[in-house]
Amino acid sequence: MIRYSLITILLLLASFVLQQFLPAFTAVHHSRILFVQLVFLCAAVTVELPTMLLLAFIGGFFWDAHCALGPHTGDPDIYTQPVESLRFGYSILLFGAMGFLMQGIQPLFKQGKWQFSALLSGISIFLYLMAEYAIITFVRGEFSISRSTLRQMAFTSLLTMLFSPLIFWLLFSIAKICNHSIHPEAGKKRHRPH
Amino acid sequence: MKPLNLIALLFFLGSAVWAFTLSDRGVREMQDLYFSAMSPFLKSGSKLETQARAFMNETRHSKSLEKELAAFQGEMGRLRVIESRFRDLERENLQLRHALDFKKATHFDVVAAQVIRRQPTTWWQTIDIDAGQERGVGTQLAVLSNEGLVGKIDRIYTGQNRSSVLLLTDEKCQVSARVEGSPEVGILCGQRAFDENPLLKLKFLSTEAALRKGQRVFTTGRGGTFQANILLGTVESVEKGVLDSEALVRPSVNFANLGTVFVVLSADP
Numbered sequence: 417m418i419r420y421s422l423i424t425i426l427l428l429l430a431s432f433v434l435q436q437f438l439p440a441f442t443a444v445h446h447s448r449i450l451f452v453q454l455v456f457l458c459a460a461v462t463v464e465l466p467t468m469l470l471l472a473f474i475g476g477f478f479w480d481a482h483c484a485l486g487p488h489t490g491d492p493d494i495y496t497q498p499v500e501s502l503r504f505g506y507s508i509l510l511f512g513a514m515g516f517l518m519q520g521i522q523p524l525f526k527q528g529k530w531q532f533s534a535l536l537s538g539i540s541i542f543l544y545l546m547a548e549y550a551i552i553t554f555v556r557g558e559f560s561i562s563r564s565t566l567r568q569m570a571f572t573s574l575l576t577m578l579f580s581p582l583i584f585w586l587l588f589s590i591a592k593i594c595n596h597s598i599h600p601e602a603g604k605k606r607h608r609p610h
Numbered sequence: 611m612k613p614l615n616l617i618a619l620l621f622f623l624g625s626a627v628w629a630f631t632l633s634d635r636g637v638r639e640m641q642d643l644y645f646s647a648m649s650p651f652l653k654s655g656s657k658l659e660t661q662a663r664a665f666m667n668e669t670r671h672s673k674s675l676e677k678e679l680a681a682f683q684g685e686m687g688r689l690r691v692i693e694s695r696f697r698d699l700e701r702e703n704l705q706l707r708h709a710l711d712f713k714k715a716t717h718f719d720v721v722a723a724q725v726i727r728r729q730p731t732t733w734w735q736t737i738d739i740d741a742g743q744e745r746g747v748g749t750q751l752a753v754l755s756n757e758g759l760v761g762k763i764d765r766i767y768t769g770q771n772r773s774s775v776l777l778l779t780d781e782k783c784q785v786s787a788r789v790e791g792s793p794e795v796g797i798l799c800g801q802r803a804f805d806e807n808p809l810l811k812l813k814f815l816s817t818e819a820a821l822r823k824g825q826r827v828f829t830t831g832r833g834g835t836f837q838a839n840i841l842l843g844t845v846e847s848v849e850k851g852v853l854d855s856e857a858l859v860r861p862s863v864n865f866a867n868l869g870t871v872f873v874v875l876s877a878d879p
Contacts, residue, residue: 572732
């Protein structure tokens, strides 16, 4: 189990590398494949709570390091109302919240029904983007959401979700190599004598 | 809840609070560490993106590129004529300055850079360019294209000769602006929504702002980041409020088609 947990952490770190090669699809409403979030969500359903929280911290921390903008500068007499940005570290909590959501359907996953988790990963990414947008709106005031923003979120979730079977396959393979069963009840059913 | 889970949760919350309370300097140091570790992959990622974009453009627009080339050749000829006239005027201006003993030194130093990566994050409007510390680029410097203001340098990737530009279309990029042919000044910034043709918002105009569509908007040079008289865009519409008015401005720069940009290293105000 420890070996499996360590490999999932390495997999999450490797996903940051892969993310560098995935640009935004300007033709598809500026949507993108959020590979880091996807790896985290898929891994979150296969591990225990402490490992999930560790993954959430690593994922959120490095995601913010990847995205955070610099502080606002300029003469405060001219720029009297600087636009607030999100505080570094907010993604840690968002990753944690998404992880709890995935852990909620762990019983289904343990029965071997990984398809539900794949579907939920798409929904979680949509909720994650919505929450992120809502926080930006809350910090900056004046709520506004356009159709193009909604489309961007929907297509990002959909595109990302399409890759979840691949990640689950990778996780199952890793679990097999580590002699660790990530859905034990399905295994029990298969080995039950008739 | 199991005791181990509770301990893990407390550790998680404690770590999140630590990350929240990091100073700006601490965050920058963390980002420097992250990006130096990612450096080889960033380079390959940008190269791949640039190649893919070039390939797509080539296959999609080969005919239109031919037309564009012909138009550019014509335009270049016209500009050559203008340039020779400009040189004459410059010489004449210099002679007159000498005659008047006018000592004002003009200084405008720029570095040309290529866009190597577009929009690397979900919500922030940024691009990466291939000019960094090694070429004298620092944070908060203005970035221009031949069409007008593009944005400002937000982050330098230490030791990688590249930097990140916060675009004018981002809500966080604020510019002190004036409207040509009117006394109106305000703060120009991007809007939150993503759009193919984004419009900018010119805020804090007077209630009786008499602006018309097509009027040009320039930087005022106030505020400490952007030099004066850089073209920002043209007025699209005006909405009058009780306390102030707001105008929608169409940016002069085509942000979807940015190739070469110029970082202003130093300039007279």
